[in-house]
Amino acid sequence: xxxxxxxxxxxSHAEMVADLLRGFVREDWVNELDFSTLEKxxxxxxxxxxxxxxxxIIWRIRWGKDxxxxxxxxxxxxTVDWFMAVRIMTYIGLLYQDLIRSESIHKGEQLPPVLxxxxxxxxxxxxxxxxxxxxITPIPGGLERYRPQLHYLLLDEGSYHxxxxxxxxxxxxxxxxxENSRTPEDVQQVLQALIAWLQSPQQSGLxxxxxxxxxxxxxxxxxxxVRFDEIQDLQEVHSMxxxxxxxxxxxxxxxxxxxxLQKxLQKxLQQGLQQGEAEFLLHQLERRFGPIDETIRIRxxxxxxxxxxxxxxxxxxxxxxxxxxKT
Numbered sequence: 001x002x003x004x005x006x007x008x009x010x011x012s013h014a015e016m017v018a019d020l021l022r023g024f025v026r027e028d029w030v031n032e033l034d035f036s037t038l039e040k041x042x043x044x045x046x047x048x049x050x051x052x053x054x055x056x057i058i059w060r061i062r063w064g065k066d067x068x069x070x071x072x073x074x075x076x077x078x079t080v081d082w083f084m085a086v087r088i089m090t091y092i093g094l095l096y097q098d099l100i101r102s103e104s105i106h107k108g109e110q111l112p113p114v115l116x117x118x119x120x121x122x123x124x125x126x127x128x129x130x131x132x133x134x135x136i137t138p139i140p141g142g143l144e145r146y147r148p149q150l151h152y153l154l155l156d157e158g159s160y161h162x163x164x165x166x167x168x169x170x171x172x173x174x175x176x177x178x179e180n181s182r183t184p185e186d187v188q189q190v191l192q193a194l195i196a197w198l199q200s201p202q203q204s205g206l207x208x209x210x211x212x213x214x215x216x217x218x219x220x221x222x223x224x225x226v227r228f229d230e231i232q233d234l235q236e237v238h239s240m241x242x243x244x245x246x247x248x249x250x251x252x253x254x255x256x257x258x259x260x261l262q263k264x265l266q267k268x269l270q271q272g273l274q275q276g277e278a279e280f281l282l283h284q285l286e287r288r289f290g291p292i293d294e295t296i297r298i299r300x301x302x303x304x305x306x307x308x309x310x311x312x313x314x315x316x317x318x319x320x321x322x323x324x325x326k327t
Contacts, residue, residue: 006213007074013206014038017059023170037062069114085132088116088152116152126156191238277308289321
């Protein structure tokens with residue numbers, strides 16, 4: 001069970017979605033939602049195109065007399081998708097098509113509002129535009145009115161500080177705190193809160209889902225040498241962690257050192273390759289156009305690998321050095 005499937009299991013519980021809305025959508029209209037009506041959209045509403053998005057979850061909730069749809073997209077790729085806004089627009093369009101096809105919406109009726117949420121827990125912070133309008137070249141003089149606008153809500157787990165999450169009595173915030181934890185003591189603190197919050201029999205399903213995520217995904221990622229097969233409950237996780245806190249702290253520190261060395265090595269290799277690519281491109285520019293000034297040298301050496309590749313392809317057809325750097 002990887003992160004994608006385990007998160008899908010967690011956010012298949014209404015309590016998680018409700019706390020996501022209450023804790024992380026800080027807008028007045030959230031207060032008007034009827035959380036007792038929160039329900040997962042059945043598969044009959046979802047087309048084959050959307051079923052391929054296995055890691056996305058669609059909920060709906062009453063907002064007055066109308067339904068509000070929540071499209072929750074789970075994103076666990078290591079690199080940020082610059083064109084995420086385009087994907088979001090496509091998925092929402094498919095959702096609207098399915099609502100029309102299933103006759104949930106009839107001619108003359110308005111389409112329901114959709115809140116698109118991108119839940120991201122990659123190592124790098126999210127830098128991509130959250131509105132598709134920012135991906136499209138603006139053209140003044142009237143054409144700009146046809147430029148689509150669609151904004152998605154980004155929840156970048158790693159961008160939250162523990163002090164702001166700890167102040168929330170919130171299941172989604174607890175999940176983010178666990179993901180961002182740095183020591184076994186941090187995990188113990190969050191587990192104590194989860195055990196207290198998930199005591200009722202009605203919450204046994206969510207309690208079990210948290211336990212499965214902890215023992216199959218989260219803890220093996222932090223302590224790969226330890227087996228957790230016998231753990232069956234959050235309280236057992238907490239007790240086991242308390243018994244072996246010194247040993248686990250040592251494992252976590254060692255893992256952190258190994259990860260730091262690995263990342264440093266990878267970064268060094270990448271920088272070395274990138275530097276070699278830059279020097280090769282500068283050599284090709286000099287052969288094609290003669291001596292080049294320092295400004296171009298600085299620009300080339302600061303470029304990433306993809307940009308260097310693009311310029312390297314354009315040098316083959318460029319008539320002037322300026323044409324090489326055209327975007």
